[in-house]
Amino acid sequence: MMLLFPIHHHPVLLLCIILLIGILAAAHDKEPYVMRISCGAREDITTKPSDTLWYRDFGYSGGKFTNAAVPSFIEPLLKTLRYFPQSDGLENCYTISMIPRGYYQVRVFFALIADPGFGNEPIFDISVKGTQIYSLKPGWSNVDDQSFVEAFVFVTDSSLAACFHSTGHGDPSVLSIEILQVDDNAYSFASLWGKWTVLRTAKRLTCGSAKSAFDEEYGSSQWGGNRFWLGTSIFPDSGQPISTNHSITQTAISPNFYPEKLYQSAIVGDDEQPDLSFQMEVNPNRNYSIWFHFSEIDPNITGGGQRVFDILINGDIVFENVDIFRRMGGNYAALVLNKTVEVTGRTLIITLRTIHGSHALINAIEIFELILAESRTSVVEVQALENLKTSLGLPHRLGWNGDPCVPQQHPWSGVDCHYDRKSGHWVIDGLGLDNQGLKGFLPNDISKLRHLQSINLSNNNLYGAIPSSIGTIAGLQTLDLSYNQLNASIPETLGQLMSLQILNLNGNHLSGRVPANLGGRPLHRASFNFTGNAGLCGIPGLRACGPHLSLAAKIGIAFGALFGLLLVLLCILIWWKRRANILRAQKIAASREAPYAKSRFTRDVQMTKHHSVQDQTRTSPESASNLLS
Template sequence: MMLKHRILLLLLLQLTLFLALCPSSSPRQEPTAMRISCGSRVNVHTKPTNTLWYKDFAYTAGRPANASRTSRIVPPLSTLRYFPLSDGPENCYNINRVPSGHYSVRIFFALVHDPNFQNEPLFDVSVEGTQIYSLPSGWSTKDEESFAEALVFVSDGSVSTCFHSTGHGDPAILSIEILQVDDRAYYFGPQWGEALILRTARRLSGGGGKPEYDEDYSGDHWGGDRFWSPVNTFGQDSDLAISTEKSIKQASVSPNYYPEKLYQTAIVSTDSQPDLSYSMDVDPTRNYSIWLHFAEIDPRTKGEGQRVFDILINGDTAFKDVDIIKLSGDSYTALVLNKTIAVNGRTLTITIHPKKGKHAIINAIEVFEVIPAESKTLAQEVMALQALKNALGLPLRLGWNGDPCVPQQHPWSGVDCQFDRTSSKWVIDGLSLDNQGLRGFLPIDISRLHHLQSINLSGNSIRGAIPSSLGTITGLEKLDLSYNFFNSSIPESLGSLTSLQILNLNSNMLSGRVPAALGGRLLHRVSFNFTKNAGLCGIPGLPTCGPYLSIGSKIGIAVGVVVVFLLIVVSLIICWKRRQNILRSQTVAARDAPYAKARTHFVRDVQMTRNHGFDNSRIATENGPNLLS
């Protein structure tokens, strides 16, 4: 009995240890997915997968319109957003709150459903400041050209996709998808990383019957819902399509998570043409990463050594003696081979040449263009330009959306850029916005563009004072603010710009003395122009300034003026009070006049009566006896 208890206890301990060491089977987190139905005012769900597309709100400018779908593979959405050239040459979707990670960004294009619009606009597309695609003529009739897709890293919480007009119609965007993929998806070697973008150039499913997405294949969501274009043959009568219903091992695995169904069809060469060869057009002098997919699903090949072949890319052997069963470990097992090469010409050709066995086989092909990610413009300088844009009321036609310096093919109008090796960022070294109808004022934020060497804002309608902060741009060599409406005085700080060679402040409304530090440099081979400012003085060619007063003297005069003014005010108040008192007295006197007059007459009568009695008494006294007798 004791032995049984010990055995039971031992089994219980083993079970506890197993459960402790066994990894958790909790469900894996779903990847982040953000889909936008461009131009839509409400959220949309599309069949057959009930996919959610968010409404298009507060992401960009442009104008909503009804969409005309270009191909059968685009999402079944009914609206789009287009960007007239009058609204600017570049427009961007800025999508925030995107967690840091690795993402597949896909943009679908469409046509405006209006006969008055040009049927097929041609424009450039950039993601995160890097141009990834230029729409070719005829894109609206080809499935694989009706969208642009790229793998990018996101580290700042936002994704920016921009559309750049090339003068051939207004860009029109049907939808934008931002789909998270594995952090090491499509790793191809030491050069891979955040400094590179992989643009999908072609993705083919051999032997497939119709266009399919990963979702259609019931693929893992971490694959990024890739689109696979079917190809049933690489040439007339030179190959055939085969398929199987058997399951494929090692298919949907990290980091790329290819759908199993991708390996259940393939193209196999025939006796008449043993080689399999596929060619596609590419841009010259670019790097391309090529991913080749194999699974031995041909029942005629049962073991190692029965099918061996070389793989050539543009005539050079990329892989030698490929034996699918040997490399994958078994039949019906996925094998992926990758090679990244530089292509000098305009054609990329992949050839599979059998060495053992008569036939070649391939299941799928992926080709990515490897694009160096552009370094962005220094963030504080971008914010300074945005402040300048708002303060000067820049017209829409100038654009100023996205990044000022990248893509390098589409910098902002009127902005000159220079790459700063210290910060590995682009900086602004010139502003040329003369005669652009600018209004408003020049903000102090312009001093944050501390790499500026040249500023030309002449011929506009800019008002207000010249900001003293300009004096902190130590490398400034040219400052042209002529033919505007600047007022007030010239800042003393401009005198500290020792690199300044050209200063044009003529034809404004400036006043006061020209700073001594500027006036003293007129003999040092510089070009300064202060003319046609009625209030300026102090240098040859301008009126002579009055006596110079120190700051203390100016303060003393100001205080004296204030004191005199206060004394005048007090005197006026006293005079006014005295006048009011006089008027009040006269009013009272006028009101009491009848009583005063009557009293005066009474007093006078009494006095006269008294005087008359006194006189009679005196007469009587003096002459009394005679009068009695």
């Protein structure tokens, strides 16, 4: 794009461009995300020689802390571990949240419990983000590069779970967990690579040097992670070591950021065995990505054609006529070649066959097993199961940790899954938690497990009501809640379950009328059991119910009774108010008439006396004598 006007005439535009450049530079120079956990540690720890910081083990569920016996010299010098007794469940996880989206190197170190009473080394499986990446092999504690597992995974949802699955051979014990962000395009190869691929490190060798080392000791870029290179000075029965102090070009380059020191030693074929050959045991019928590292560090090679060789994998030529000097234009420059192959057997054989000139040479080899990342369980259904776990009070021994359905080798106990091609996620189609001593209630959001075909929670101690939302699980065929402590009435919504073939609600404390749309269903080859509920009525085998009232009638009666009660209260209130008014009026009248009555009484007495005197005056003596006679 060409600017049609001078930038210096537009200071605002110039400032924006400078800010943009600064932001891009800052984003490029930012440090990668790093999380290291010292399992079982109660405080942060720094280990030598690289002053590596390990965070304390806090906020993760399950397991117990104890002291560690480190079985390998390559392990970090940590003194504690976390182990997971089988009584805590068969699946236990470290879940780390708030992780920036990106590509990560995940490494888990194992250790032995520092107590002879715990028996021999444990054998267990490891998964990362729901994908099983490794199964420990017997004798791992005696093999240096088997005391840890390492994989490269994409994080797209800001969280990462590393889980440990018991196989019944001892208690899984974990020394440390590392989560190291690497370049988003690290170890990119062909069309198989991507967010659906997990790369598990099967072997990583630095050739010509007997000393094993990590990238940190090599002083490499942080964006390369922190790879462990197992030192080897000779391939089995072939080769001899050479080394140099000369600087090497084309090394710490994005996206893999290999350390320079990796290319300063090599193995070269000898006269007795000019070809170099290396073999290892692998998992059959898997794809493997193999990375070859070369640098012409022999000063006697001064031109092209002086060292030419082929690279074969299990007898097939994958790179022909490799000439390091000619490809890189001289000595002391790093050349990296990558090939992905399918291995059908249990052995991977790498051969460098000399074609012309000096014997074949190699500086380092990396071998990764390609593992198809598992699709995760639907987030909505995982949340519903987590709520169910809480409301049912599931014991730790059931081990509901991590992803319910994956890895497929270790689903949650009592959970049946199937892959839903339409959504691209695993979903839950069965719950079988009968006879588990559960003491809780059924949450309303159990209906979010909308793919359920069977629910069996019989012979527990569940209480409360049956959620009406269960009636929205359209495909439900079996519902067994028998022999619990459930109460209240049977939801009418259960009658909407047209696929329901088995309904066992017997042995509870349910009451009320059995919904009519359930009462007649057994005639259609369904098996329903309502016995053992003293309060239920309405179908043969249960007590008879009173007159059946519809819901509308029940609501009408309730409103009528409420209206009548309000009317009676209103009448009482009016009567009480009227009586109070009358009494108040009488009291007022009495208080007003009292002085008038007293004066009238006095006047009547005086008038009586006055009339008596007048009557005596008017009476004559003759009349009095006549009256006497």
